[in-house]
Amino acid sequence: MSDASPSVNDAILQVEHLSMKFGGLVAIGDLSFQARRGEITALIGPNGAGKTTVFNCITGFYKPSEGMLTLNRRDGSSYLLERLPNHEIPARAKVARTFQNIRLFSGMTLLENLLVAQHNKLMKASGYTILGLFGFSGYRTASAESIDLARHWLEKADLVDRADDPAGDLPYGAQRRLEIARAMCTGPELLCLDEPAAGLNPKESMALNALLMDIKDNTGTSILLIEHDMAVVMQISDHVVVLEYGRKISDGSPHAVRTDPRVIAAYLGVEDEDVETVLIEVGDEDVIEQLDTGPDATHGPGSSSSYFAGPVTDTVGHSEGERVTVSKGASKAGQVDARSGAARPASPAEAKPEKPSAAKSSTAKPAAKAPAKPKTPGDSNRGGGNE
Amino acid sequence: MAVTTSPERDIVATPMQRATREALYAGAIALGLFVLFIGLRTDQNISNELILVQRWWLLAVVVVLTMAGRFLYVAYGQPFLANQKIVDVATGLLPESMATRFFRLPYFIAAIVIVAVLAFLAGSLDGLLGPGLAGYARFLRALAIIYALASVMFYFRTFIHAHFSALGITALALYPIIVVLVLALYGGSVAAGFQGSLKWVDNYGIQILIYVMLAWGLNIVVGLAGLLDLGYVAFYAVGAYAYALLGTQYGLSFWILLPAAGAMAAFWGVLLGFPVLRLRGDYLAIVTLAFGEIIRLVLINWREVTNGSAGITGIPKVTFFGLMTFNVSDPNYIAKVLDIATSSAYYKIFLYYLILGLCLLTAFVTIRLRRMPVGRAWEALREDEIACRSLGINTTTTKLTAFATGAMFGGFAGSFFAARQGFVSPESFIFLESAIILAIVVLGGMGSLVGIAVAAMVMIGGTEVLRELDFLKQVFGPDFTPELYRMLLFGMAMVIVMLWKPRGFVGSREPTAFLKERRAVSGSFTKEGHG
Ligand SMILES: Nc1ncnc2c1ncn2[C@@H]1O[C@H](COP(=O)(O)OP(=O)(O)OP(=O)(O)O)[C@@H](O)[C@H]1O
Ligand SMILES: [Mg+2]
Numbered sequence: 001m002s003d004a005s006p007s008v009n010d011a012i013l014q015v016e017h018l019s020m021k022f023g024g025l026v027a028i029g030d031l032s033f034q035a036r037r038g039e040i041t042a043l044i045g046p047n048g049a050g051k052t053t054v055f056n057c058i059t060g061f062y063k064p065s066e067g068m069l070t071l072n073r074r075d076g077s078s079y080l081l082e083r084l085p086n087h088e089i090p091a092r093a094k095v096a097r098t099f100q101n102i103r104l105f106s107g108m109t110l111l112e113n114l115l116v117a118q119h120n121k122l123m124k125a126s127g128y129t130i131l132g133l134f135g136f137s138g139y140r141t142a143s144a145e146s147i148d149l150a151r152h153w154l155e156k157a158d159l160v161d162r163a164d165d166p167a168g169d170l171p172y173g174a175q176r177r178l179e180i181a182r183a184m185c186t187g188p189e190l191l192c193l194d195e196p197a198a199g200l201n202p203k204e205s206m207a208l209n210a211l212l213m214d215i216k217d218n219t220g221t222s223i224l225l226i227e228h229d230m231a232v233v234m235q236i237s238d239h240v241v242v243l244e245y246g247r248k249i250s251d252g253s254p255h256a257v258r259t260d261p262r263v264i265a266a267y268l269g270v271e272d273e274d275v276e277t278v279l280i281e282v283g284d285e286d287v288i289e290q291l292d293t294g295p296d297a298t299h300g301p302g303s304s305s306s307y308f309a310g311p312v313t314d315t316v317g318h319s320e321g322e323r324v325t326v327s328k329g330a331s332k333a334g335q336v337d338a339r340s341g342a343a344r345p346a347s348p349a350e351a352k353p354e355k356p357s358a359a360k361s362s363t364a365k366p367a368a369k370a371p372a373k374p375k376t377p378g379d380s381n382r383g384g385g386n387e
Numbered sequence: 388m389a390v391t392t393s394p395e396r397d398i399v400a401t402p403m404q405r406a407t408r409e410a411l412y413a414g415a416i417a418l419g420l421f422v423l424f425i426g427l428r429t430d431q432n433i434s435n436e437l438i439l440v441q442r443w444w445l446l447a448v449v450v451v452l453t454m455a456g457r458f459l460y461v462a463y464g465q466p467f468l469a470n471q472k473i474v475d476v477a478t479g480l481l482p483e484s485m486a487t488r489f490f491r492l493p494y495f496i497a498a499i500v501i502v503a504v505l506a507f508l509a510g511s512l513d514g515l516l517g518p519g520l521a522g523y524a525r526f527l528r529a530l531a532i533i534y535a536l537a538s539v540m541f542y543f544r545t546f547i548h549a550h551f552s553a554l555g556i557t558a559l560a561l562y563p564i565i566v567v568l569v570l571a572l573y574g575g576s577v578a579a580g581f582q583g584s585l586k587w588v589d590n591y592g593i594q595i596l597i598y599v600m601l602a603w604g605l606n607i608v609v610g611l612a613g614l615l616d617l618g619y620v621a622f623y624a625v626g627a628y629a630y631a632l633l634g635t636q637y638g639l640s641f642w643i644l645l646p647a648a649g650a651m652a653a654f655w656g657v658l659l660g661f662p663v664l665r666l667r668g669d670y671l672a673i674v675t676l677a678f679g680e681i682i683r684l685v686l687i688n689w690r691e692v693t694n695g696s697a698g699i700t701g702i703p704k705v706t707f708f709g710l711m712t713f714n715v716s717d718p719n720y721i722a723k724v725l726d727i728a729t730s731s732a733y734y735k736i737f738l739y740y741l742i743l744g745l746c747l748l749t750a751f752v753t754i755r756l757r758r759m760p761v762g763r764a765w766e767a768l769r770e771d772e773i774a775c776r777s778l779g780i781n782t783t784t785t786k787l788t789a790f791a792t793g794a795m796f797g798g799f800a801g802s803f804f805a806a807r808q809g810f811v812s813p814e815s816f817i818f819l820e821s822a823i824i825l826a827i828v829v830l831g832g833m834g835s836l837v838g839i840a841v842a843a844m845v846m847i848g849g850t851e852v853l854r855e856l857d858f859l860k861q862v863f864g865p866d867f868t869p870e871l872y873r874m875l876l877f878g879m880a881m882v883i884v885m886l887w888k889p890r891g892f893v894g895s896r897e898p899t900a901f902l903k904e905r906r907a908v909s910g911s912f913t914k915e916g917h918g
Binding site: 059060061086087088089090091096097099103104105106107108109111112115116117118119120122123126139147151154160163164165166167168169182183186 | 763775780896898901909
């Protein structure tokens with residue numbers, strides 16, 4: 001499935017016009033950004049912004065409703081992630097991830113956790129079990145090597161003393177580090193971390209930063225990071241993408257993003273009176289309704305969440321309780337746009353003619369500022385099918 | 388009938404009062420539960436009419452027994468158990484454990500004496516005590532033997548614990564020899580020893596080992612991969628019929644058909660696996676259950692091939708690796724070749740070692756596979772399927788291999804079963820068998836080979852023992868058949884074990900690799916899997 005990429009560029013991951021809908025809910029709407037090789041790209045945004053959903057699309061747990069996810073490997077091959085089966089994304093495209101709600105093999109020891117992560121390599125070495133069953137030496141050396149690699153990452157994660165304890169017995173911070181170590185044992189080129197610093201104390205948080213910097217500097221692995229802790233984000237990331245209600249509202253260096261009023265508004269919110277005035281000004285036009293075309297059978301959550309496989313929520317955990325019913329004028333960033341009344345481009349990366357739906361969906365954007373945009377429902381489908 | 392007692396009353400009430408009260412509640416509940424089950428019974432009279440038989444006496448006995456049991460437990464049992472945990476003020480030690488109080492040298496000597504006396508009187512028991520009391524005497528002797536053996540095991544418990552597997556295998560390997568020797572000494576001749584050993588080797592040894600093998604096979608699917616399979620008996624059936632049909636129709640030897648039966652069962656495992664792989668939890672359980680039933684119904688209804696419910700007879704015996712046979716009429720009958728007395732026990736003993744070998748093969752492969760990537764992936768799948776996929780593990784093929792491997796051992800066991808019985812019919816492959824095998828896996832502790840072997844021994848051996856309790860006929864009347872109560876006892880045993888050890892006999896898990904030291908993982912961390 002490795003398409004000849006137009007140019008081997010420095011973007012390890014290109015997300016183009018990614019949309020993900022759950023029935024009527026638009027979790028991600030026409031999101032485009034790039035993660036550059038060898039950098040730490042942070043994905044931030046308020047709760048329910050759709051960050052975890054982006055990860056689930058990248059790692060194949062969800063099939064995106066629209067859009068293209070291209071991963072360019074170091075050897076020049078590139079993969080369209082939305083077309084790869086779930087388990088081939090780590091195996092072939094070399095994307096590893098961690099989960100927001102930690103998913104360790106809690107009844108297995110730390111060492112075993114890291115050995116499971118090297119499954120594919122060891123499977124080959126054991127001749128798909130057959131040779132290994134008869135004790136061929138090739139498997140024995142591969143097995144010893146895998147233990148060495150596991151020890152290496154246990155040392156990095158400062159967990160080597162507890163290598164023979166069950167993973168479920170670790171304190172929370174150590175479990176987070178172990179999950180990262182486990183992901184690194186798959187030998188990834190892109191490491192996706194979902195809120196690795198959540199629930200860590202300042203000291204653990206420092207250790208985590210050091211670990212991530214170490215990974216970035218010494219392995220050349222690029223990192224895509226979801227994080228709420230701004231201290232972590234500002235300190236270690238090279239590039240920040242800000243999401244709000246599934247749309248990108250800002251994209252740039254940590255410094256640029258921090259001073260972007262849209263981002264500030266998204267995080268701090270604008271006052272209620274302003275919301276009122278904004279809504280009156282805008283005339284309450286709702287573009288999102290055009291996207292809300294009801295449950296979409298063909299573009300629903302991926303095969304993993306088929307009827308038989310149980311509900312998606314069962315398949316991939318996501319933070320519960322933050323169902324976003326994208327209401328009219330909910331986007332705080334959009335309100336800022338509306339309030340300032342200026343024709344501010346949605347974000348540096350988005351050229352206006354290219355992104356009609358994004359502009360539209362910045363709900364409260366004054367109608368006068370977008371006169372040229374056609375508002376046909378078909379518009380929102382132009383990200384290109386993923387099937 | 389909610390029993391709501393306020394905490395104040397509990398504190399005020401003496402144990403006796405509390406016990407009386409709880410006994411009354413228990414009696415009321417028992418009455419409510421059993422009034423229709425035990426108090427009334429439907430029966431047929433001579434003219435085939437349905438009549439109600441009233442059994443109020445039996446009901447009263449059951450209710451009173453329940454009350455007495457509850458009373459004793461609350462009045463004496465609970466305080467006693469609480470005391471066990473209280474340290475003695477004077478010595479600073481916990482009280483002696485129940486076990487050390489139960490196994491004492493004087494008791495041991497008494498048990499030995501009882502065994503010796505009763506064994507000495509064995510021949511004349513009936514004459515001395517009459518047939519009724521003689522039954523009790525024999526039961527007493529059995530209890531004394533069990534007690535004596537248990538005492539010895541208790542005395543050497545640390546040693547046994549340390550070398551459990553080695554000792555277990557040695558004991559199993561020596562079992563037929565010991566049985567024959569003991570019975571030969573007892574009966575006074577080698578022939579009597581062989582003759583008497585039939586029951587012990589066949590009903591206990593082979594029977595238990597078949598279940599050990601089946602449970603070990605199912606353990607791969609349920610215990611390791613965490614896929615709840617309620618139709619495991621289907622693979623057992625496939626193996627049995629594969630040998631029965633190919634053996635009778637084409638006269639192929641057991642040694643060719645054993646691997647063939649395993650391969651065929653594995654093939655069916657993959658066939659079943661494909662559609663059900665996407666199912667999880669309850670759905671998977673139901674579909675596998677249905678698969679088991681489908682296989683059985685096919686066996687019943689496909690008369691031309693399977694001979695329907697009449698089954699297949701005349702299945703050839705296993706040969707001694709083609710060198711000798713166990714058919715008296717053959718020229719190379721084992722007794723003729725080796726020039727020894729004719730006895731049917733040779734075949735049973737041979738079968739015993741055969742199934743023991745198959746069991747050891749299963750254990751070996753399981754242990755080996757657990758340390759291989761595929762085995763680790765099975766366990767990882769049980770722990771967290773999502774995480775497995777995020778690590779690039781193809782969960783589909785991993786589940787399929789678990790299904791196929793488990794099915795293969797089921798197939799081996801099936802062909803052995805057919806060879807041992809000489810006869811197969813669909814009746815042997817009912818859902819209850821699947822349930823029993825699963826119960827053994829759960830009781831033993833999912834994933835633990837030793838625990839499962841012990842569970843099989845207790846459950847299957849225990850139900851076999853029921854057949855021995857003939858003297859109960861004197862108590863409950865001549866039409867009392869203790870075997871019929873085996874499911875009741877099975878269920879009770881399961882409830883008790885699950886209360887006492889919710890994770891089964893061996894709840895902990897042996898890690899498959901270690902850096903510094905191998906430490907068992909407590910059962911509280913492992914998951915049962917849900918797909
Ligand atoms: N499988 C699903 N089915 C339906 N809705 C979903 C599903 N997954 C996510 N959502 C919805 O998509 C939106 C974005 O969720 P997501 O978990 O991606 O947010 P997030 O940015 O990761 O939030 P947080 O910071 O709380 O983790 C939420 O409204 C969520 O309820
Ligand atoms: Mg999230």
